[in-house]
Amino acid sequence: MSTAPALELRDLAFAYPGGRMVLSQISAVVPPQTRLAVIGPSGAGKSTLLMHLNGLLPQTPVADPRDCTVWIQGEPVVQSRLRTVRQTVGFVFQDPDDQLFAATVEEDIAFGPKQLGIPREETARRVTACLEAVGLPDARRMHPAQLSYGERKRICLAGVLACEPQILVLDEPSSNLDPRSRKQLAAILRGLTATLVIATHDLDLVLDLCDRVLLLDHGRIQADGDPERLLSDPLLMDRHGLEVPWRLRPR
């Protein structure tokens, strides 16, 4: 079995064309099966960082792949390996309407496996299994517009799980969810064995689910460590526009 970290960032820096630096000096090593939360104020660079993990944003070309700044399971994220990278890293986007584009839920979940060249029967099996995993076995023939926001979020997750990724990246998975949908989502995520990387403002979800936190602000890592320790530090939280979660506040 490979002992390589699930993810490795080596001094990652990034700026959108014509824009300021969004990420700089980002370095971190994430072992397999870690549940990592990326927190920080809006505009800190969380979503941009996540997109790098799936090779969705162009990196500065390097002559030697060893100089690459993003590594997945010990392999560099370079153009020639994007197919493998996207098979390994599943990405759940913040807005479900960005992700659900097929005419039926079934077709949408089957999209990923189809792109990966998975045989028809196996694709059908995965669709059924993933719909059951997210608790929506009857949504198969429905149009995405017929589903509630929370249900659409869960279908997005099913669509990514159908690719059986070893690393799952989620951008604001609990945003705009009511408490029940949020609880359902947390239960599903807790049951997964994949390495999780979650960008979120929902610090209670971080405490419920994650075993490590990266605090990002102004495009740099400001803190990295145990969720309870970091999130209960009022000075640190205040300095970066965050609040200590209610349950960690002294009574």
Add this chain to the structure above:
Amino acid sequence: MPVERAATGDNLCRSWPAGIKLGLAVAVIVAAGLAPEELWPATASLGVFVVALHALAGTSPRLLLRRTLQFLPMVIAISFAAVISRPDADAALWSAALMLRCLVAFLAGLWLMQTLTAAEFLDVLSRWRVPAALTVILNFLLRYVALLWEEHERMLRAQRARAGGPSGRWDQWQAAGERLGLLLLRALDRAERVHRAMLARGWTGESRKPSP
């Protein structure tokens, strides 16, 4: 999406095979389009047939009338242009026949929208071996037209929420123009995000079918 709401309701035509419904609508549209103007009674009969189909589908007469009235100005404009372009004795008949054809085709299309869901429509097209590029484009259109419409409704509501929205006619036109411009920008932005989400799930630019 309104189309989906109508198509998923209970009516007699809902249980008919999707291929038959699409075939029937296409046959009516093609027949109406190809019928010579002298045969206008045949085209009118086709119109009666389509109205009967609407009755079977349970389309409300009010909806039928409203949609027809919305479509009519365009048909009249086309027919008027036809009269101008053919200053001969038959121009009036030609123009009336053209108007009739357009109406029959429109009503057939409306019936299809009332009885066929987007998923069924795309499924039939795939079974008929319509090129994948076309079905993919139609799929996107059907999926995102509803979303853009919702986006437009939200913008309209937000405009109205601010002191009742624009008051004068000119202001209303200006606000509508701003909404459309913003909608275009948002659509472009959305397209970029959808493309990114597709790339994340392995999209390489070509539509793949599952291997057997």
